[in-house]
Every structure is written in structure tokens, then in C-alpha cells.
Amino acid sequence: MKSRDTLIRLKRFQVDEKRRRVVQIEAMVAEFDRMAGDLDREIAAEEQKSGISDLGHFAYPTYAKAARTRRDNLKRSADDLKTQLSDAQAELGEAFEALKKVEILETRERTAERVADAAREQAAMDRIGLARAMRA
Secondary structure (H helix, E strand, O other), X not given: OHHHHHHHHHHHHHHHHHHHHHHHHHHHHHHHHHHXXXXXXXXXXXXXXXXXXXXXXXXXXXXXXXXXXXXXXXXXXXXXXXXXXXXXXXXXXXXXXXXXHHHHHHHHHHHHHHHHHHHHHHHHHHHHHHHHHHHO
């Protein structure tokens, strides 16, 4: 029983770790998306201020070019993180399934022990009742 309890604690710990990783990646993706959105607004403001929105124009604002590059890098990073998120979610699902299997096995084992205990108790009661009936 002790080893099973330890195994359950280990499986729960693994599920918690995987869940934390998923949450962390989701937060990073959200932050990158937010930053990219901020850069989109800054680029639009810069283009409006200069009156030039053609990236190939010789007078296109340098800040807008740099912001576009940074935004594109953030979007690529967010896409990479989304792939990692998908993998982390799959790992979380597997860890959760492994935990459930161990918990179900534990439940079955405890139920079997209770049934065996009840049968032993009933047999003892039957012996007592039979002994009393024979004396009477």
C-alpha cells in the first residue's frame, strides 16, 4: 500500500508539473501576442505620422521598420511556442491518464480489501451464531 501511495503522489506531482508548464507556455504566447499587437499599433501610428505606409519607400520610418522586424520575430516565437504548447498539452493528457489508471487500481484494491474484510467478519459472526445455536 505504501508504494502505491507513493506512486500516486508521484503521478500527481507529474500532472501538476505538466499543468504548470502548459500554463506557463500559454502565458508566454498571450504575452507575445499582446506585444505584437502593441507593435502593430505603434507601426500604424508611425506610418500615419509620416504619411508613408509603403515599406519599399526610401523615406519609410526607420522605427516602423525595426518595429515590424520585432513584431515578426514575436509572431514566429509565438508560433513556435504554440507547437510546444500542443506537445505540453499532449504530455499533460498522458500524465493525467497514467494518474487515473493508478487511482482506479488503488480504488479496486481497497474495494477488494473491504469485501474480504466483510467476508471475514461475516464468517466470524456465523461461527459465533453457530456456536450459540449448538449450546442451546
